[in-house]
Amino acid sequence: MATEATLAWPMIMHLDNKDNIGPKSISGKEEWRRKEKEPATINENHARELMELHTISPDGGYTQEDVIELAKIMTGWRPKWSKGRDHGNDVKFDRERHEPGKKQVLGKVYKSGKKGLELAIKDLVNHPSCKEFIATKLCRYLITDEPTPQMIAPVIKAWEQSDGFLPEVHKAAIQVAFEYNDKYKKFQNPENWWLTTINMSGSTYSYPTKEKLIDSHPLGIKPFGEISWQGWFLEDLGCHPYRQKQPNGFSDLEKDWLSTELIIRRIMFAKKAFHKYNVKDQIDDNIHEKIIRNNFDNPDKILKIVSKAKTNEEKHIILFNLPEVLKA
């Protein structure tokens, strides 16, 4: 997966590997470069992210020299052009742009050529820091901001036993999360909270976008109409899935989501969402009791709290902003 992701068109394009050209490569020595004063240079961006975000993390102990060397291994990978343009989905290895010679990353030597990158990625994902980095991230996402070594250990073990087969690694992480569920309650990020509210509502409510409509949407076409609503809802809640500007994505730390403004957004969202349900559900006086009985281990206590609210709309706002729903 790391290799495929690294060589996906959006990554090659937007992490600037298209501009990563070996100065000593055939292309780098071409006459026009000297004339136009456009020398071929190494672009470190993608190589740095590959180590920092996608595999071994800064704990892996790489140096600036390692970044440059890995970038050299990556020279030549660029978007593929056909019929005179870049179609935005394929990449190719351009031998003429590849920096010749051996490169050394984290003490290991790689030969020049197309295969170098795959071999380097293989070594990166098998690096001990990569296992620990990914296991910590999973536990942080599922359990607590500060995972303990005891939480991480079974996940690393599953990684080693399955040779990094991700479904097994994920299963182990979920297993650990269940074991710690009583002791650790994590304030959920907006997306998880939103999904929780949808799951709780179940089929009684005609909301959100119908599955059928989502299924019939052609792949490769930008979402429009009702399908794009979900992105906008999430934008309003503070985490539009495609709009995080920093390449390290949204925070996995609960404290980063505990903000007044974001709580306001959830309260307002719960209110808005209520009015998107079927009219018959909106006026059903028992609707919240049904939801509560279906979703809580202690329905009577929850019911007692929610019944303090007067209208169905108000019950809806309270129910979906209870500590029991905000945290899991």
Added chain:
Amino acid sequence: MKITRRDFLKGTATSLFLAGFNFPVLASTSKKKNLIVIMLRGGMDGLCAVPVIGDKSFEKIRKGILIENPMRLDSDFALHPKLRGFSECWHDNTGAIVHATSIPYTARSHFEGQNLMESGGRVPYQEKTGWLGRGMKLANLKGEGLALSLPMPLLLRGVPKNDNYYPSDGKLPREETLELLKSVYADSSEEELLDMMNFIKKRKNEQMGTGASYDKRNNKNLAMRAGQLLSNPNGPRVAVFEVNGFDTHAAQGGINGTHTKCLVEMDTIIQNLKISRKTYANSIILTVTEFGRTIKKNGGNGTEHGYGTAVFLAGGLVKKSQVHTDWPGLKRKELFDGRDLNATIDARSVYASAMSTVFDLDFKRIQKEVFFGDQLQNLSDKLFKA
């Protein structure tokens, strides 16, 4: 009868705001001092914003992305010509630059760098609070921080009850609903949620994002709003803005490129904070970024992650217009790692000096309790008004 400052301000707050531009007199007598930090994410190129003049090798090496017709500041430095707001500050003697400065971080990773520019530490991800939050805690400024973004930046963490302002569409539910929710949080001892509900109830009476809220969320309007909130004697004293997108590995562009666009966004914040004269007169506005960019442009007309960069300072508490620097030079052996502008001033010295001025704290205490006793230079007298 003696009228206290606070009462006087309360009485005249509205007329003061309406008076807008034409009411600069009172401003200088008020004692509520503000610190406004603009975070420039992605690595701001100090040599694009504040280029050095008359260095032939610099001009040659930057050909293609060199800013043409920069505004001359002094004999050695110029200003990017699109920074009109800051150039006004320069002309009215309230704009300064600290050049060849950086946080003490040289490993060139955005995430580590941004983490350290906010935490103020030396080891990435070690500190869970920000230097501004710790400084506010030292000055006992609870509930006086405001982030004009979402979610709460690390920079402000470390002191309780900060607020965000980043309005959304629609209206809050009625008072009773909020009250009920608050009591639920109180019953289940959810302290943090309870604190937030107290803020939310206050917000209710303020402007929500009705109408074109997308507009309200751009930095120009956020700055105008922050200016109003900070001018309120009971309002926040610290505000934090964010400008993204300085990471221009490719197509950095010259005068109209991406880097310029980001710099102009920063400039717009300064310009619009200035509309609220009272706020501006009693503030230090200060920029932070994780690192500068390489001197040399790369093959894609961009620049790589570098080291030394510049800090912008503006506001009535700035001592005078000046470029404060201990210029290291741009000859090859003068560069950091042979490729970057060196940093001769720890940017945290500027942060600590600004906090010492605004929060009326002893510099040494800030140095010790906020910046872990690291060796910092007290620049308060050089850069700011006492």
